[in-house]
Amino acid sequence: MMSLPFLLFACGLGAAWLRQRGAAMGFWVAGLVTLLVLFRLHMTDVLNIAL
């Protein structure tokens, strides 16, 4: 699961190398969304700070 962003970014870079810019951007968006979802799932502790 945690390796998924790297897989998506690797696919995106491969698509870019093959001149498929739309596919590359699509893989990048999917990778970024996956990164943010995984980050949200890991935010389990409340920050001990006062803002």
Add this chain to the structure above:
Amino acid sequence: MPSEVLRLLNALGLVAVDTVLLLAFADQLWFHDLPCPLCVLQRAGFVAAGFGLALNLIFGPRPSHYGVLILGASAGAVVAMRQTLLHIVPGSGAYGLPFLGLHLYTWAFILFAAMIVGAAVLLFADRQFGRPEPWSQRLSLLPLTAIVAFALLIVGNFVSTLLLCGLGFCPDNPTEYLLTG
């Protein structure tokens, strides 16, 4: 700013991202400092940001590629800031050993911020977007090396994270590789 200078700056930026990812690997492999889940996500943030530089080198400069760089660096910065705030109160512990007085997640936040500022500065060079042909038609050694190294480091991080965490979530404080023990 001449387009060749901009091309060189993009290539050097990608070399810098490669260097960060390589140093993270060195810390992991030589000092057995296994990356925590947030550390893995910060590495992914560097990849997401570096992707914009790679797109610039392959397709030629476009504002959307700098957008990729800025959004990727912003996502990484959010993760790095979260980890910094987790440990910012004295006595609340830390993860890993400090480097030049700062922990790696603090360095990561500084680097992500620098990437955002750097992208904003490069966006001021309006004439780069009027080039008719992509730079990659004349990919020289430095951009090509930077892109190949970037690809290898992405695959390396994929394999490393798979070995470390398996198909699920990473443990908060990993002490061994889940798949290999």
